[in-house]
Amino acid sequence: MSxxxxxxxxxxxxxxxxxxxxxxQFDSDTETCLRxxxxxxxxxxxxxxxxxxxxxxxxxxSFQQFASKFIAYSFLAMVGSIFLTILFGLFQILPLAFIxxxxxxxxxxxxxxxxxxxxxxxxxxxxxxxVQNIYDxxxxxx
Ligand SMILES: [Zn+2]
Numbered sequence: 001m002s003x004x005x006x007x008x009x010x011x012x013x014x015x016x017x018x019x020x021x022x023x024x025q026f027d028s029d030t031e032t033c034l035r036x037x038x039x040x041x042x043x044x045x046x047x048x049x050x051x052x053x054x055x056x057x058x059x060x061x062s063f064q065q066f067a068s069k070f071i072a073y074s075f076l077a078m079v080g081s082i083f084l085t086i087l088f089g090l091f092q093i094l095p096l097a098f099i100x101x102x103x104x105x106x107x108x109x110x111x112x113x114x115x116x117x118x119x120x121x122x123x124x125x126x127x128x129x130x131v132q133n134i135y136d137x138x139x140x141x142x
Contacts, residue, residue, distance in 0.1 A: 060125075067118045074114060078107035 016023040017033035025034040081104035088097035 064122075067114070067121070071111065071114050071118055074107060074111040078104055078111050081107050 013028050014031055015026070015028055017026045017036055019036040019039055020033060022033070022035065026032075027034070081100050085097050085100040085104055088094075088100060
């Protein structure tokens with residue numbers, strides 16, 4: 001027996017509703033839920049064709065939101081740090097100017113690297129959807 005086989009050791013009847021995931025109104029003998037017995041389930045929910053992209057859309061969107069926020073904040077932090085460097089330089093407070101110069105250097109690095117990763121990610125996503133569209137149109141034609 002290979003190690004990636006799944007062995008079912010015990011099978012037990014369902015104890016909760018598949019729709020609302022609650023057990024309070026669920027009858028395990030008839031496998032019906034009083035709460036959900038009248039809910040209409042669209043056929044698409046029961047049968048959904050296999051898709052190539054397994055990631056949920058909102059997960060992708062939240063990553064994009066997080067990444068764009070992160071890039072925007074690192075840009076603002078870099079600009080603020082550069083501004084403080086110039087300000088402390090003008091007032092001849094050189095230790096602070098030096099600290100903020102180093103800080104703005106690192107923040108600039110963070111900004112450039114995260115922007116680069118985000119651009120690569122977006123380009124990859126666009127390329128993937130382009131390939132998907134070409135694949136779909138080729139399949140529709142045949
Ligand atoms: Zn239910």
